[in-house]
Amino acid sequence: MSRKLSQSSKVKAAHTITLGAYGVGSSREILRSEKGYALAAHRMTEPGSVCGQLKNNWGFRRFMLRVMGKVTLEVGWLFLAHNLLKQATHDQKNRAAILQ
Structure with a gap:
């Protein structure tokens, strides 16, 4: 039985995730491969911790601004402040290690 898909259904169908013919076991094998390890390492560097620090610590x-360009600028300032604080902490640890 064939059903004509609407445009929204086609988009949803394109974004479904399948586990493959062998289920979860094959996914586990893929992640243990060299290519899978590279993918997992790339996922580990996602900015989730930065956003968590912005929300919880700060x-x-x-956003105080509403236009996309201004929001981009505001995000840039937030990430710049985060990176400057991270650099200051790193420099402070290096100075402490040198003095000891």
Whole structure:
């Protein structure tokens, strides 16, 4: 039985995730391969921790600006401040190690 898909159904069908013919076991084998390890290593560097620090440590909840270009600028300032604090912490640890 064939059914004509609407445009939204086609988009949803294109984004479904399949486990393959062999189920979860084959996914596990793929992730243990060299290519799978590279993919997992790439996923580990995602910015989730940065956003968590912005929300929990800095209390950031909403953007103050509303236009996309201005929001991009605001995000840039937030990430710049995060990177500067990270660099300052790194420099401080290096100075402490040198003094000891």
